[in-house]
Amino acid sequence: MTGYDLKRHFDSTVGHFWTADKAHIYRTLAQLVAEGCAEVETVAGAGAPDRQEHHITAAGRAALAAWLASEPERHVERDPFLARVFFGADLDDDGLRSLFTRRREAVLAQLARFERMRAEAEASDRGARLRLATLDNGIAHLRTELAWLDTVEEEVV
Amino acid sequence: MTGYDLKRHFDSTVGHFWTADKAHIYRTLAQLVAEGCAEVETVAGAGAPDRQEHHITAAGRAALAAWLASEPERHVERDPFLARVFFGADLDDDGLRSLFTRRREAVLAQLARFERMRAEAEASDRGARLRLATLDNGIAHLRTELAWLDTVEEEVV
DNA sequence: CGACCATAGTTGACAAGTCTACTAGGTGAC
């Protein structure tokens, strides 16, 4: 893929568990090439600028395999919504209700996007099933978030 | 609180949705004081080093209120476990099973910690109920993760 | 014809956050 392709993939398919800035993508690609994990092939663009297509090398595959088998790095949690709930007592009733309402709307919108993607997806082989499973993970957590919002709004507001 | 107190609170009560490095905490406190959002009071330590107790100022309360009412920043997701699942087709069966098993163990351990905290907690006033709600949010998502793991392991492995 | 949009990529300056090592006093174990 090119950096541009990668950016689009990050924004669409894996965006719910991994985001990336394009400046970061291009710099990381350059680093991967410098490390011998990827190779670049310049392809003349058809009615568009030239594309710098990046291909994984044998060394890159080995590095990927090592990373896949390694212990997942501890995920740094940082949820600005929950942080607001934590200090929610400093909000008035309207502010608190608004906080929950906006959250619900954002979750519902995200859920609708995911379910549309889910409907269009195919679980042809194991790889596709696993990629689909990450989407199902997102959907399951969004539904949990909605159920939790229901309980909290009933109990607290 | 002192930076030291804050570090302990981050690690215990809010760690599941907001982590912090102590170097970062001390620097942020210094910045808050420089901005007039906090004041420092040096308290002689009782059988321990002096404590730099930080107290919120009126300006700090105003900034907190503004932040509470503001739109929650878009949370940057970055989940190293789901990233591995996404590329899981490049793992052999044992590797994939091990990935899920280790995840399940980590989730169960975290869930046990949260449920112990939940049992010890009291929902005395609205503030306490809201803080408890953030814990319940963590518990709900951990249970969802376990249920999802069950489904995935049945379907894919 | 000009405005705007999509493709494709680059760069500098920053902000955010982490790692490591350090100072320094008091407590408890062996």
Add this chain to the structure above:
DNA sequence: GTCACCTAGTAGACTTGTCAACTATGGTCG
């Protein structure tokens, strides 16, 4: 008595990631 650990805080170097601006080319819309 010395070693490890807890409290409490500081500081430099570093990595990571973001923002904003920039260069290009070609196509569509009014």
